[in-house]
Amino acid sequence: MKLRLKQPGWESYSGQMGVIQFVDGVSVGDVLEIDAVRVSAVMLCEWEDGTTASVAKRLVDEADTPAPSLERSKADDLAKVTAAQPKKEKPKFTEAELEKIADEKGINGLRELAEPFGIKSNSIRNLIDAMLKAAAE
Known part of the structure; x- marks a missing residue:
């Protein structure tokens, strides 16, 4: 996905920044997430669909997400393990x-x-x- 610069004064930047080439504040090609994170660490930018490229902003947005229930996870894990165990048959030999x-x-x-x-x-x-x-x- 392309990256758009939103930092005031850089919205129309054309040129190279690291490994990313920009024309009028938008990357020429798709940008790797790690490269977008590096750029977003020093200036405001967003993906072309409008979502932020900033890891810090994503962490703040997801701060109120509840942790998964540990009890439910244990029960699910136990059910999976029990279902995956083969049924032991009795030997049938004389x-x-x-x-x-x-x-x-x-x-x-x-x-x-x-x-x-x-x-x-x-x-x-x-x-x-x-x-x-x-x-x-």
Whole structure:
């Protein structure tokens, strides 16, 4: 968006100011916000749509804006986290099936099956027992 100089005596300025080229007090091309903020720090200026380019003025205008409610945010965050958590399903294996997997793939094969249910162990027997216990609950 273009920047317009509003400082008395500079309304019809033509020339370069920093990286911005002005003709009759209006920038030739679109101006980056950071460049407009720098110019507005030393003189009155506004965007071509009439809004101020001054950060200080915006801060004053928004000073009475109420802060978001912390309680509502916590409740919303909790609802989002709860909704995003996957539902834990019970493992559906028999002891014989688990022992067969242990024979074929070893402890790593059992760990692959137990991981989605949050079951961990360093022992084949403990993994099988924990998975059977989880299935019974």
